[in-house]
Amino acid sequence: MSLIHLAASAGYTTPPLWRILTKSSYFLGLSGAIGATVTYAAAVRPALRSPENERGDIDALRRRTAMYLAWSGVVLLVAGYFQLAARVSRAGKGMPFGDALAPGRIWDFLRAPAAKGAWVAQGTIYLVQNVVLVLVSAALVALLFSQARRHLDTIALTALPLTVAVSLIAAIPATAPTDADKVLDLLFDQVHIISGTVWIGGLALLATLARARGRLGESAGALWADLWRRFSFVALVCVGAVLTSGLWMSWKHVGSIGQLWTTSYGFFLLIKIALVLAMVVAGGFNQFWLMPRIAQARRADSTASLVHLTLRHFPAVVWAEVGLGIAVLAVVPFLSGSARSEAGSPQPAMSGSIFAAGAALVLTLVASLYITVKTSDALARRQDLATP
Known part of the structure; x- marks a missing residue:
């Protein structure tokens, strides 16, 4: 059955091109801002603070990080405006997207009164969200200037919670949820979005930073070994969160x-x-094949091997993950509605047995991630033993 026939038979409406572009771009902007700030705070900044690093390597990576964050702010600001216009276009009886781009139309939408039974106007929620979005974008864009780059740590760490707030504020319901399922839907949706943007955005930041290898010294391999190790933990947490929240949403839809x-x-x-599974497989290759060899090269003080693994081999795999992540963002706009509603299936209801089964799956996933870390460490030790 062709995709067109499938859509027609199931009552599925393919989103218009402007909707595909605005939604994908918005999540791309979130990935750049959230992923970069979280990765900088959790991996890049701690790795750069090691006293063993050369001053030139630190300055090169800080400068490139600042520029990446600055352009992430630009993308977030532009994508946020088009996403807001898309909301205006779909509100009420709807209007052409071109008309919704007019600032006057957007302002009318943001000032619209609350609906009956709502505790706050939906436009007010989006107004607060976009005020925060403008503030965080302005802070990041300021890093284009050398004076602001001197305060990279302060700006990045201040922007971090604000970038997360951009997503969280938009998820606030204008009407109180009617049951626990609705609350869990909101919770898992945000867990999915934030963990996914950290994962994809963090990979993109590190892959971009690795392109500065020509400006780094011979000892940069040790710095990048530490950086990849730190981010591997961040990525594992994100994978666990994406899979856990994805299981919930798949069961619901x-x-x-x-x-x-x-x-x-x-x-x-x-x-x-x-x-997503292809991204997990690529990450598994890094964890089980590259990380043990990086750890072994670091302990053996093999500078050449360490530089090759951390700044050439590892980034090549990461770029493949980034490409897959961008493809995921391109698919997201097509996930509208529900397979259950298309097929006429009843909506699921939470029960004790469902909760127990979900808890068991989550515990199994946590255990598998823990085993992944331990297995990677064991492979690294085996590399040491095998080295004459």
Whole structure:
């Protein structure tokens, strides 16, 4: 069955091009801002603070990080405006996207009164969100100037919670959730978005920083070994959060395995799952093959091998992950509606047995991630023993 026929038979409406571009760009902007600030705080900054690093390497990476953050602010600001216009276009009876771009239309939308039964106007929520978005974008864009770059730590660490707030504020419901399921939907949706943007955005930042290898000294391999090690932990946490929240959302929106290829929502979800699993496989290659060899080269004080592994081999795999991550963001706009509603399946209800099964899956996932770390360490020790 062709995709067009599948969409028609299931009552699925393919989003217009402007909706695909605005939503994908918005999540790309979030990935750049959230992913870069979190990765800088959790991996780059601690690695740069090591006293063993050369001053030239530190300055080169700080300068490139500042420029990356600055352009992330530009992308977030532009993408945020188009995303807001998309909300205006879809509000009420709707209007052409071109008309929704007018500042007057946007301002009217933001000032619209609250709906009956709402505790706050939806436009007010988006107004607060976009005020925060403008503030964080302005802070990041300031890093284009040399005077602001001297305060990189302060700006990045201040921007971090604000970038996360951009996503969280938009998720605040204008009407109180009617049951616990609605609350969990909001919670897991935000966990999915934030962990996914940290994962993709962090990979993009580090892959970009690795391109500065020509300006780094011979001892930069040790710095990057520490940097990749720190980010590997961040990525593992993100993978766990993405998979956990993804399981919840899949259960809510897909009633059976067959709906993955008999409904349009399921079809696009299947593509997204395949792309995410490919990212996990690439990350597993880094964790099980590259990280042990990096650890062994570091202990053996093999400068040449360390530079080759950390600044040439590792980034090549990471760029592949970035490409897969961007493909995931391109699929997201197509995930509208629900496979259950397309197939006429009843909506799921939370129960004690469902909660127990979900808890067991989460515990299994946590255990598998813990085993992943331990296995990687064991492989590194085996490399040491195998080295004459």
